[in-house]
Amino acid sequence: MATVAPTRPRAGRNSELGLLAIALAVGVAAYAIVGLNLDGAIPGDLVRHVGILIGLTVVLHLVMRWRAPNADPVMLPVVAGLNGLGLAMIFRIDQPLAARGLTSGFAERQLMWTILGIVLAIGVLVLLRDHRTLRRYPFLAMVAGLLLLCLPMVPFIGQTINGARLWINVAGFSFQPAEVAKILLAIFFAGYFVNRRDALTLAGNKLLGLNLPRFADLAPIVVVWLVSVGVLVLERDLGTSLLFFGLFVAMLYVATEKVSWIIIGLLLVGIGVVFAYSTFDYVAARFDVWLNALDSEIYNRDPGGSGQLVRGLFGLAAGGLMGTGLGLGHPDLVPYANSDFIVASLGEELGLTGLVAILMLYLVLAQRGLRAAIGVRDGFGKLLASGFAFVIAFQVFVVVGGVTRLIPLTGLTMPFMAAGGSSLIANWIIIAILLRISDAARRPAPAGAGSVVGNETALIALGDLAPEPPSASTPTTPPARQSAFGWDNDDPEPDTTSHSQTELIGHREEHPTNAVGHESDRAQDTGDIRGDVEVPRAGLDGPGGTERGTSEGVVGPARGTSTAPEQDSAEDGFGDDDNPTEVVKR
């Protein structure tokens, strides 16, 4: 039996600055090397090009020192590195495109979008002081998200590119509203699940050892599935459709921690894919390309041949283990080498070694998002952070899986790297919100905070631990079933940043028996876990109903013998966590 003791994270702003220096060096060096290898000289506009990136990320770093001093120190450098490397790669692919007289100038546009993205991220960090503000308008977020999702359907402004009707074109700028919609829908899902978590967790029938949810609770997932299929039918884009449904299922799993939801979700995806494969030619063509990419008939088919995919694979093969070197390969032979196939371009010029490093950066980014989700105390923040982390990881999986022929190719973008403004802006906003949540998650306890009283008393009650000085910096927590996502009712104090000074023993008059009732249950649990101590519980079965009618006789023995469960009595309902007037145990 082990116990879990939290450690206190450092704010890490200086580590962030150091990492940021390396990350910017990655971007600057890539830009310089491209110039050296292509023209034999460092590009003339290097200073302007990288100066903007350096200046803006440093400003963002300073804003974080000001407004989010405890935010995660790794996210910003990782994102800056990815964005810088993506810019350099887009610039590098521009050169042969321009030489062949094709549309080029993507790097300039991408730089402009980067500026806009970072400025928006700064704006989010400055204006959004508490991520829980976002929770106020879940249905507004839903309506806005769905409207944005439907926007490309509107005649005149909607635009169809390569068969997918995902873009709108306003005043010469094309934009993918779905990218912003995914932020809004993540906010809506988080607000919705936080209220519905109790019901969705309720078990229904058991099938093959799996706790199925109740039939009535299936309605929301079916609705979202229908919306996703609608996106697939009307906008003809498999990637976006999968992203929304995947986001919903992932957040549903985080909210309920029930594997059965994932299985139900996968079944629904399976049904959707079979339906799409048999109904839509373009989906069937994607599957053909995926399964029989090297058939010469399919390779030469136009449109919808596998030429792009196979040339991407040839590029990856040419790169080998160490790559051809930036600027020395031929990634431009692949259509959309700077957006959909930027992974293949990077793999060709940086090799497997470089591509794995890039994937590691994405892994770190997603991990930091999930870590913020575990650390943050409110259910909304947990769901939102894990949803965003999932979105980033899922896009990387779908894009890299598509390019490497693990799964059929779909139309998602590589976050922060692929050329495309809407995705870049949306991802910078996502990072700003994640930074805001991680700031809340890692905020140290207020001055004068001590140890978790309830946990100590638990151990004292069980005769296992003497009182510790209240100033103990690393309180111990009793062995409890740990929730993977640190939901409060399962895991009393998963995060390190704050320690309750007093314990919540009951919330509402409507549940007057909770305090004492739970105490007796949990005392037995704890006793069972510890095994060796008989817990006297006689005093607890007394007149348990009166948390307000405070008779010494009830509370006295409870405190003297088994106050163990105090910290857990919040389990009388996740509703407590949801209530806007929530009682946060600090």
Added chain:
Amino acid sequence: MSELVVTLIRLGYLVLLWLLVLAAIGVLRRDISGTRVLARGSLTGRSAQAKAAPDGGAPPGRGSRGKRGAPTRLVVTAGPLNGTTLRLGENSILLGRAPSSTLVLDDDYSSTRHARIFPSEGGWYVEDLGSTNGTWLGTAQVEGPTPVPVGTPIRVGQTVIELRR
């Protein structure tokens, strides 16, 4: 450029890329989980140490808390959190709208860090933390640290709390 230089730049860039990855992992390694897993024995070991050396000074307020007549919990009797009960430990309780407060008040009439209730010398005291609308103990406004008798209402914004035995 010579072949050698090109190769060196190519490999050097990969080294730089991995340096970023490893440095990032180095920074996050420390709080990758945020917790340390202790063997059960080490916990009892720590408790034995705590027994042996109770940190010099007076033992923490647990003794005083056990005294008859001392309040053991804090009850919200009016306001949005009506019915909420907090068990009093030996640490102070921060009231306010800040999410870091012990009792988070969602109340436009309370300040971010509104008031503090803390134990001292066997009794509990309330102290206003410079709030906009003030803290009231019974009918008097709280100025400095004021002893809180059991059962006396403390008003913070729309919330009324009192200490109970």
